[in-house]
Every structure is written in C-alpha cells, then in structure tokens.
Amino acid sequence: MANAANDPQATDTNSQTAVVIAGLKERFGERCSTSMALREQHGHTTTWLKNQPPDSVVFAETTEEVAEVVRLCAAHKVPVIPFGTGSSLEGHVNAPLGGVSLDLSRMNRIMEVNPDDLDCRVEAGVTRKQLNSYIRDTGLFFPIDPGADASIGGMAATRASGTNAVRYGTMKDAVLGLTVVTADGTIIRTGGRAKKSSAGYDLTRLYVGSEGTLGVITELTLRLHGQPEAVSGGVCPFPDVNSACNAVITTIQMGMPVARIELLDSVQVRACNTYSKLELAETPTLFLEFHGSEAGVREQSEMFSAIAEENGGGPFQWATVAEERSKLWAARHDAYWAGKTLNPDAQIMVTDVCVPISRLAECVTRTAEDIRAEGFLAPIVGHVGDGNFHVQILVDLSDAEAVRKTEAFVERLALRAIDMGGTCTGEHGVGQGKQKYLRREHGDALDVMRAIKQALDPDNIMNPGKILPQS
Template identity: 75%
Template sequence: MSLAAMQVSVSRNEDAVAAVVDILSSKFGDRCSTSGAVRQQHGHTTTWLPNQAPDAVVFAESTEEAAEVVRLCHEYGVPVIPFGTGSSLEGHVNAPGGGISLDLSRMNQILEVHAEDLDCRVQAGVTRKQLNAFLRDTGLFFPIDPGADASLGGMAATRASGTNAVRYGTMKDVVLGLTVITARGEIIKTGGRAKKSSAGYDLTRLFVGSEGTLGVITELTLRLFGQPEAISGGVCPFPDIESACNAVIMTIQCGLPVARIELLDELQVKACNAYSKLSLEETPTLFLEFHGTEAGVKEQAELFEAIAQDCGGGTFQWTAQAEERTQLWTARHDAYWSSFVLRPGAKGVSTDTCVPISRLAECVMETKQDLLDNNLLGTIVGHVGDGNFHVLVLVDENNPDEIAATEAFVERLNWRAIDMGGTCTGEHGVGQGKMKYLKREHGPALDTMRAIKAALDPKNIMNPGKVLPPA
C-alpha cells in the first residue's frame, strides 16, 4: 500500500556515501551495520509511507561518538537521520536520499536525578517507561505518555504529548534543557535546570519539535512531578459522539483538573472489548483519570458525573483500584493494535489533528460522517481534553479505489482542522506525511522556518526531505 505523500527530492552523491560508510565501518566495526534487514527496519516502522532505507546504521554509545558521525557526514555532505525507537507515524525515520541512520537507542543512561528540584538529566535513548521505573522509589514520575514506549529524545524531537497532556502539558512544557549536536558536528547545550530564564533566545524550544532537521538531541534535562497521593479513574458511556464531546468541553471550561480524558467511538470500544477482554457498552465512551488527594479525586469524579448526566451520559463507573485502572489504560494504549480485529488482514492509516476545544464536537462529528459517507471503516480515539483526536482507517491495500478514498479522506480531515483554527497534527508530527498541509497552516511563516533551516544546516544533511515543503 502506498498512499500519496509529498516527496521532497534529496540529492545523493554515491562516492561520498560510499566513502562515509567505509570510514564508519572501520571506526565502529559491527556497530555500523549495512545489513539489509537492519537498514529496512530503520527506514520504515509503524507508518503507511513507502520504505526508504538508509545506506548504513550506526549505533552510537555517547554524545562524542554521535558528534563524530555528524562531523563526518557534514564533511562529505551525506544525510544523517536520527533514530530512537522507530515508533513515529509520519515517515520521520525514512531516508529519501539514503545516508546514515544514527541510532541512539544504546544511549540509555539516566545520568542525574535531583528529587529536591523535581528534575533529571537523561540520555536520548532512555524510554519513558524506563525512566518511570527508575523513579518509582523517589516519589516522582514523568507524565508525558504517548502510548508507545518511545525514547525521550524522539519524544522531544517530535514534541510528543499523549493521554496526560490535558493536565501536565506536552514535551515542550517539560524539557528544561538539551544537549544537541549541530549539523556541523558541534556539541551545544541549551537551557538549564532553572525553572525560568530570560537569557537569550530559547533554543531549547527551537529544537523541541524540529524532528531531527536542525540537530541531533543526545541528552535532555526534564521536569518531573510528584506522584499523586490518590488516583481514580473510570469510564462513562454516551448515546452519541456529540454528547461525549460536549461533556469534554464542559469539563474543561469548568476548570475541573482532570488528568486524562479520552474519547473512544463505538467502533473503538468494540475493538477494545474483543482485544483487551473488556465488557464495555459499545457506544461512544470517555475514559477519565483524576489525580490528587483521596478527598480531591472523589470530589472530581462526582463533579464529572454531574456534568456527564447534564450531557446525557450514562452511569460513570469509577474506581481507585490500581489493577482496574491499569486494565482500562492498557486497553486504551492498545487501541491502535486492537482496531485490526475489526478487519483482519487490513492495513492501518493513522492520522491526527487538533482543534480549539470549542470546535471539538463539530470536527469529530463531521469526521465521523465523512467516514460513513465514503464507506470507510475507521476508529476514532482522542486526547480530547486538549482538542486532539486520532483516526485509524482500516484499508484493503489491494483495492486502489479504497486507497484513493482514504487519501482523500485524510486530506479533508486535515483541511477541516486547519479551517477550524486548528492544526494538521497535534502530536504525530510532520515528517513526510503532513508536509503538504503546512503552507495552508503557516503561510508566510514557512519562509522563516526555511531561513532557520538554511542557517543551521546549510548542506541540508539533517533528516532532509522532512517537515518543510519546497518553496
């Protein structure tokens, strides 16, 4: 299956690539792989875009080693594609011009934890689950939870968020500082451990969300949070999508400090029941979680129950039992995989958008109707507390008419969100798959982005062919 995406031509010098691969093979030995299987795995993971493999994969084990790779690639003008765990969805790790995939997964050390200051410093290959397992006995946790056990470097590069974003923010809110390798192979540090600063340009925010097109993130200083005294969570069914979305809007507008509020449409609930062995009513449903004191989470749950009833919702079933909550959130995190039980053998096209909370119900309902009008089978889930939702369309890869209909649907979804004052991606990032929408979303600001790219990466070696469409 190959849905159309904007492809940016990336120049290639065969002699330069061959020379770089030879030098890296001599330097890194078996940590520089030219195996076809390894290259394919680093060029294509959980995305519907065509596989574009690099020429070699280097497994760096330190910032200095990674910088050495980048300096060599800069000298020869060969592309560098940073790689974490490969869980991105928009072709971020593809290599349209070949080059070197710089795998940071072995840079997985937790370097410092300052419990008294609520921060830590980690290497880019540390995953969110690894960090939280390490923090368990400190009374702290790291809240950004995109579902996949992504690397923290990759999460910063794509400005990830997830189920906790409505309360704790996204990666842009929790990254205090970075160690970055520039396109010339220089090692720089941005930000620091101070909770605020007015000193100079905010380079940290420049690199967060840059998707490896401006530099390689190798270390991160992160904000941590205290583990809440009590957590409660539960589910609430609704008769239709509009009622569920209206309950979300009222919850946020009332200032209820919900930690998680997730929407699953009736098809997604059906899939979760089958895959995760739940027994939920197969109707649009909200999954919620509240953090605070024992009295606080009880009060929050009761307040939400009143809001849900006002919006026509059913009984809100909530619990403070960790095992029951874990079962629910495991099912939510497995939503992508569970969807395939609805159409065995199909391929999935996953996309996301984000709109102002006041337009959420309208956008989700129009999207749902769009699927029905075009006979497409797709599930809708969302971190709807901040207006972000995802659609997974299940497609027969051997049916060209269905592929064309899916491509047209994805385009309409993105234009719809942008026209409502939203964005073409709330958290998946741009990569290759979303480039075509940036001109409409950003207008003349794209020229400023191109100027920054040209200044920091004049040879265009840093993850070329991503994020910025041609002028």
C-alpha cells in the same frame, strides 16, 4: 548507496557516501553496518508510507561519537537521520536521499535524578518506560505517554504527548534543556535546570519538534512530577459525541485538574469490548482519570458525575479498585490493536489532528460522517481535553484504489482541522506525511521556518526531506 540515477550528481553523492561509510567502518567497526535487513529496519516501518532505507546504520554510544559522525557526514554533505526506536508514524526516520541512520538506542543511560528539583538528565535513547521504572522509588514520574515505548529523544524531536497532556503538558513542557549536536558537529547545551529563564532565544523549544532537521538531540533535562497521593477514574457513556464534548468543555472550564480525559467513539468501544473483554455500552464514551489527594479525587469524580448528567450522559462508572482501573487503561492503550481486530486482514492507516475544543464535536462528527460515506471501518479515539483525536482507517494496502481513497480522506481531515483554527497534527509530527499541509496551516510563517533551517543546516544534511515541503 543513495537511490541513485545515472546522472553525475548522483554518482558524486554515491562516492561521497562511500567515503563516509568507509570512514565510519574504520572508526566504529561493527557498530557501523550496511546490512540490508538492518537498513530496512531503520527506515519507516509503522504505517503506509514506503520504506526508504539509509545507506548505513551507526550505533553511537556518546554525544562525542554523535558529533564525530555528524562532522564526517558534514564534510561530505551526506545526510544524517537520527533514530530512536523507529516508532514514529509519519516517516521521520526514512532516508529519501540516503545517508547515515544514527541509532541512539545504546545511549540509554539515566545520568542524574534530582528529586528536590523534580528533574532528571537522560541520554536520548532512554525510553519512557525505562525512565519510569528507574525513578519509581523516588516518588516521581514522567507523564508523557505516546502509545509506543518511544525513546525520550525521539519524543522530544516530534513534540510528542499522549493521554496525560491535558494535565501535564506535552514534550515542549517536559523538556527543560537539551544537549544537541548541530549540523557542523558542534555540541551545544540549551536551556538549563532553572524552572524558568528569560535569557535569550528559546532554543530548547526550537529543537523540540524539529524532527532532527536542525541537529541531533543527544541528552535531555526533563521535568518530573510527584506521583499523586491518590488516583481514581472510570468510564462514562454519552448518547452522542456532541454531549461528550460539552461535558469535557465544562470540566476544563471549571478548572478541574483532570489528569486524563479520553474519547472513544462507538466503533472504538466495540473494538475494545472484543479485544480487551470489556462490557461497555457501544456508544461514545469518555475514559477519565483524576490525580490528587484522596478527598480531591473523590470530589473530582463527584463533580464530573454531575457534569456528565447535566449534559445527558452517564452514569459515570467510577472504578475504585486499582485492578479495574488498570484494565480500563490497558484497553485504552490497546485501542490500536483492538481496532485492528475489526478486520484482521487489513492494515491500519493512522492519522491525527487537533482543533480548538469548541470545534471538536463538529470535527469528530463530520469526520465520522465522512467515514460512513466512504464505507470505511475506522475507529476514532481522542485526547479530547486537548481537542486532539486519531483516526485509524483499516485498509487493504495492496488495493491501490482503497489506498488512494484513504489518502484523500486523510487530506480532507487535515484541511478540515486547519480550517477550524486547528492543526494538521497534534502529536504525531510532520515527517513526510504531513508536509503538504504546512503552507495552508502556516502561510508565510513557513518561509521563516525555511530561513531557520537554511541558517542552521545550510547543506541540508540533517534529516533532509522532513517537515519542510519541497516547494
């Protein structure tokens, strides 16, 4: 039952929740569970935010079932928390007010793939790796790659991106249309299959990034891309973060269609050397990948070599063999685990911000100074072509003072990014962890967000306690 005190309102909430759970058990049988293990697994489990389990978990198998659950919850004003794979980092799946976790993982059908239109339609529980395996033979791929093998629905809800975003965009660009169950249980479709439209408000992009607070995303029409004819890539060391960032700025300005351009600071390189058995110089390093024709990727590699050299970096070590390239990118994707090896006894507090690329070097450098001043062990890795970077602070979560210091550091970082014209989160989302920065970032625009929330979810049952701060 909801985290209840002894006041009448909480008791009323509890009894409403009990009615809903009884109804769900009758309708869904074993697909509705109140086991504590399952409930805790459906609360937040990935970072330092505390686990707040829902009162029950329901496994929905169709959009119509999702609508049934929402209608029942709406009738009793009981919260609904959509759940994909639980890989979110800012507490999105927690249930601070109790309620029903709506697990969409069984909605994992790939409904259609249209190679001529470079699009597909999937249920929300399909994961990005599942989709890419399924479509591999069509010559197409889906480029959005957050670290985890997240569900596509969850990725849309948090406006996820990843290493390919510099070329292929984020979930806001990848989603053409949605099926959404609204707060009163109505099933709507937004967008469509046309590549563009000027026919009314862009509801698709309103729901993308709304973190389940305006409705439940149950199906998605996605834009796919042709697999490139050729791929090349490599690594390039720089004497400092500033020169690496300048090389990136020049690369982007020249309109080079770089597919991936990732920065690892020297601490992260050291971690990757150990974890992934690489032998990179322990200095700020760019990982790059180019997509195009054979001639095109060769040309891009050569141009980038020259740019790196002009900026005091290099040599660009071009990985021509696919296995060598795969090893490098596996190391990049394992950066989180590599970081953890720097202190196996510690836990990781991870955060992300995004700034205009002209401010990136300054933001990274000042953050690295902050890390040194605090004595943290905290590798930095970033999608530098977008101005987006992550800091993983290794911390002993049982040490309250260390946690407090880390939280203060995360706050300084978020405010630093906002003050540079950036954002408190580039791709992780707001959830519970970043709420307190939204007024600073958005000013009075936050009131417009509130008005939309109030209009589309008047009883505040859709993932309450997320995105919008209390006050």
